Amino acid sequence: MDSDKGVLYLIPTTLGDNEPLEVLPYSVKKVIEELTYFIVENEKTARKFIKRITPKKSQPSLQLFKLDKYADEMEVRTYLDECSKGVSIGLLSEAGVPAIADPGAEIVKMAHEKGIRVVPLVGPSSIILAMMASGFNGQNFSFNGYLPIETSERKKAIKQLERLSKEKNQSQIFIETPYRNEKMLADLKSTLTPGAKLCVACDITLPTEYIRTLEIKDWKHTKVDLHKRPVIFIIHKE
Structure with a gap:
């Protein structure tokens, strides 16, 4: 792996409307606090989760890339470009863990192809x-x-x-x-x-x-x- 590149963090979320730190380790909160770029399935729910787990994080500063069935394939190929510049990105699940019965496997595959380190974080599946x-x-x-x-x-x-x-x-x-x-x-x-x-x-x-x-x-x-x-x-x- 190229140490000059950013990291792709696979970020779990809650399975329902409970307090994030009741089911997620504090390490997830720490990672989210450090990131600006996120790949998400739904912008509204992603922002709601980020605000709930890190209330002080600036919402206007967030850069969200949408990954759903309508996402343009060519555009998706650019989602990890920031990692090549040394900036880490979070792949955020809609519920549970990314890429398991959840979109994101193609992003993870792309990260491996580009030599980007993939770090799965602990959360509820x-x-x-x-x-x-x-x-x-x-x-x-x-x-x-x-x-x-x-x-x-x-x-x-x-x-x-x-x-x-x-x-x-x-x-x-x-x-x-x-x-x-x-x-x-x-x-x-x-x-x-x-x-x-x-x-x-x-x-x-x-x-x-x-x-x-x-x-x-x-x-x-x-x-x-x-x-x-x-x-x-x-x-x-x-």
Whole structure:
């Protein structure tokens, strides 16, 4: 790595509306205090988070580069130019940690290509926290992102994940758009075998946190409101 170049810091944020230093180490605050340039998904929420964790930091001095699905690819290629001048930049997650079920992997890849040092900072990952709390095999697990939207394709994917879990003793993790959580849970109950286990982890790190692991036959008699709440689903079949 070129010591004359700046550093790309991967900066985690909270998973919800809690105080940053309740779930983030003080080192994250210190890094943010030192930076002026940030790559962010949403400018408004990024500014709100920065103000909350470093209230005295000058908001007008911030230089924010937007990284979302509308970002111009050629423009994105210039986002790390300041690092080449010796200036460090922060890649700020919208929720949780950057580049894990979150935009930013391309920026990290670009940093490696340019010989820029990448420093990941400690923070909450809903995927890892849910896995920790599930009681499932933490030695072998897979994150599958979103399952298909169409019902028959989704049910097919659920059965495939159940087979993979049994064959490989591998916990299968996935997520859903919050307003479709209830439909997802209903499909899991109707598709998985009665003895398969399901962990539902909702509102992780928040006061409303709900984490429960049950066999499907027990989930069929359990009611929980998941509508418009961030949820991690994990399947395990022994």
